[in-house]
Amino acid sequence: MIFYLTLIFACQLAGELLKAALNLPVPGPVIGMVILFAGLVAKGGIPDGLAKVGDAFLGNLSLLFVPAGVGVMLHIALIGKQALAITLALVGSTLATIAVTALVMSFLGRGDAGQTEKTDG
Amino acid sequence: MGEGLRDIWVYLAASPLLALTLTLAAYQMGFWIYRKGRLNPLLNPVLIAVVVLVAILTVTDTAYATYFEGAQFVHFLLGPATVALALPLYRQIERVRKSALAITVSLLAGSLTAIVSAVGIAWAFGATDEILVSLAPKSVTAPVAMGISEQLGGLPSLTAVLVILTGILGAALGPLLLNLLRVKDMAARGLAIGTASHGIGTARALQVSEVAGAFSGLAMGLNALATAILLPLLWNWLF
Numbered sequence: 295m296i297f298y299l300t301l302i303f304a305c306q307l308a309g310e311l312l313k314a315a316l317n318l319p320v321p322g323p324v325i326g327m328v329i330l331f332a333g334l335v336a337k338g339g340i341p342d343g344l345a346k347v348g349d350a351f352l353g354n355l356s357l358l359f360v361p362a363g364v365g366v367m368l369h370i371a372l373i374g375k376q377a378l379a380i381t382l383a384l385v386g387s388t389l390a391t392i393a394v395t396a397l398v399m400s401f402l403g404r405g406d407a408g409q410t411e412k413t414d415g
Numbered sequence: 416m417g418e419g420l421r422d423i424w425v426y427l428a429a430s431p432l433l434a435l436t437l438t439l440a441a442y443q444m445g446f447w448i449y450r451k452g453r454l455n456p457l458l459n460p461v462l463i464a465v466v467v468l469v470a471i472l473t474v475t476d477t478a479y480a481t482y483f484e485g486a487q488f489v490h491f492l493l494g495p496a497t498v499a500l501a502l503p504l505y506r507q508i509e510r511v512r513k514s515a516l517a518i519t520v521s522l523l524a525g526s527l528t529a530i531v532s533a534v535g536i537a538w539a540f541g542a543t544d545e546i547l548v549s550l551a552p553k554s555v556t557a558p559v560a561m562g563i564s565e566q567l568g569g570l571p572s573l574t575a576v577l578v579i580l581t582g583i584l585g586a587a588l589g590p591l592l593l594n595l596l597r598v599k600d601m602a603a604r605g606l607a608i609g610t611a612s613h614g615i616g617t618a619r620a621l622q623v624s625e626v627a628g629a630f631s632g633l634a635m636g637l638n639a640l641a642t643a644i645l646l647p648l649l650w651n652w653l654f
Contacts, residue, residue, distance in 0.1 A: 340506070351496040355621060358614075360441065365483075366469065367479055384550075385588070391528045395606055399600075
């Protein structure tokens, strides 16, 4: 358990170092994800212990966004002044992005994606 | 409050324990409501927790910086959790490999839509330049979005907030929109949610389907890369 936790942290650390060394535009943890993914491909499977630790993180992923979300209180005044423009931009753009991505993917990915599951994801 | 109670409050407020406990309790409450509502996306647990915590901090006149001193320990875990997204991605490796071209094209289409529509709508409704720049990378995971915003002259901390709001909106409204559009393929649903609303959308996707979660996590990573490269180019070309 501690071994796999260390492994995950080490991937993130390696990602941060690579980002700094090569001046990459992607954050360290995302590079760490690529490193771990490459490791899994090389190994050809996910060890049980790693699955346990990783799924514990991912099972509670939403919790981890709460502290940053509370930061909204710092900008309530600024957002309030341009509330209409910001609200319309956020809602309109988020919905447009989801629609465009999903429709292009459904159109291009027809046939090669295959099975569907319950429809409320 | 009596003298004794006040002493206890001062003591607790100085340690990370109080902010941590409040964060966990508020989230627990949000998640309980979300589960009671049968995972209705509108009852997003992050949204509920944020509303509860902002109310508590406002009422007790506590500064965000004070709260964050404790809550940063939860915040820190976002890094290792992002690394762990390699697991669902690996479990879907066959499907990802088979649709690599479709993924690339849809992602670029979504990434451009996110930037152009956000800036376009805000500009049409009279937002200032500062807001426009801060808004442009709003669909990208927070650390990358903040970096881009800073590079282009925006307010990184405002960008962080707009990123979180976008994530909550995508997680709450995305599934409803996708049902309306009759998109049933979990790969397409996940890719769309992850492109538009990064990790918060991915968290929601993972709760519903492993396939959607994997594609959402993939989209989050790829959109961070695409926006980090495209947005500065687009911006210099336009302004």
